[in-house]
Amino acid sequence: MPVNSSQPKNKKQQLLDAALALFVNQGIYATSTASIAKKAGVATGTLFHHFPSKDALVLELYKNIKQEFALQIAPFELDVTQLEQQAKVIWQQAIDWALANADQQQFCLLVMQYQPLSANTKAQIFADEFGFLKEIMLFGQQHQLIADYPIELMLESAHGQFLTSSQFFINNTELAQDTKYSEAAFNLFWKSFTN
Amino acid sequence: MPVNSSQPKNKKQQLLDAALALFVNQGIYATSTASIAKKAGVATGTLFHHFPSKDALVLELYKNIKQEFALQIAPFELDVTQLEQQAKVIWQQAIDWALANADQQQFCLLVMQYQPLSANTKAQIFADEFGFLKEIMLFGQQHQLIADYPIELMLESAHGQFLTSSQFFINNTELAQDTKYSEAAFNLFWKSFTN
């Protein structure tokens, strides 16, 4: 069976797209299901046909975004002689993704403080998608390239530094092209971990 | 005129205290003005006598906390020969404050993503209370102790690293006493800025 021929994609995706735009502009709590449905051009009943609740919609949106992001930045293979270079590539891909998908990035920040989704749920999604980051750090430690700090602390720190820098460039897009800024951002990140 | 003799402090403070506890446990949006008044042991009308709106209460609470925190960590005088040591003292005071005032710290994190308070309002409070951080960084750059990265980026990075580390220790209180962790946290912070 081929896909529907009409140009509006399936209504579920329209709802997710509309929700993302509204969440980022107004916050998650401040966005009503009715307004999501209206922006998507469907009825409220349709929203609740596709998602059992507002929070189920939030969760699915969050999972989709984290999955897509992880796909973008996950590396191929590790090379000890090129670890800093590889880290730089991953960092820059991550920053570029955040800049090209500023709404998605902002939404992830909102979800971090959105309490109806439990901390466990979010931690599980993070562990599922970003296990390779832990591998890289352990690899770097084994080869004396990365300082011997506790790994959980380093993971949190790396995540925090990425959020901070991407947020900075999203709020100052004109500076993202300025190598003085983009190289400083990576150096701030990388130097904190090196021996 | 002496202060009121009855042991409940003034009701305005009771309302602020109750609000903080509820906000941290449930989030700001999820906490109703009625529940704040109930927890404070006063009527809802009393809340709206002291604060024109829920958001005015949120803002006053936020200002009070930021002010108290800045008082705790602001330094005395700068000494170029001891900059790292001074930074370490400030960092540790900040982490200690966050641990001893975990609710206040969590609330600041919630406010960061609370959109009814404008970004301008929050930035203004930050600039008012934490101007001395910028002074320290410029001082360190002038004396070649701190890398010559753009100052706004460094300020954001420092703030982000503090939030990340304090959050980690609040979620893992038993590790805060472990010097392996506390020194790693400072080193992650400090090394990112040094030449």
Place this chain on the structure above:
DNA sequence: GTCTATAGTGCGATAGAC
């Protein structure tokens, strides 16, 4: 699968007595 219509709930804020 999508719609209209609405049930049921809980919110922020106000009025007015004391």
Place this chain on the structure above:
DNA sequence: GTCTATCGCACTATAGAC
């Protein structure tokens, strides 16, 4: 300054026709 009582509104979610 504090209370009780309540208004008016907007929200999530459901029911039932098509």
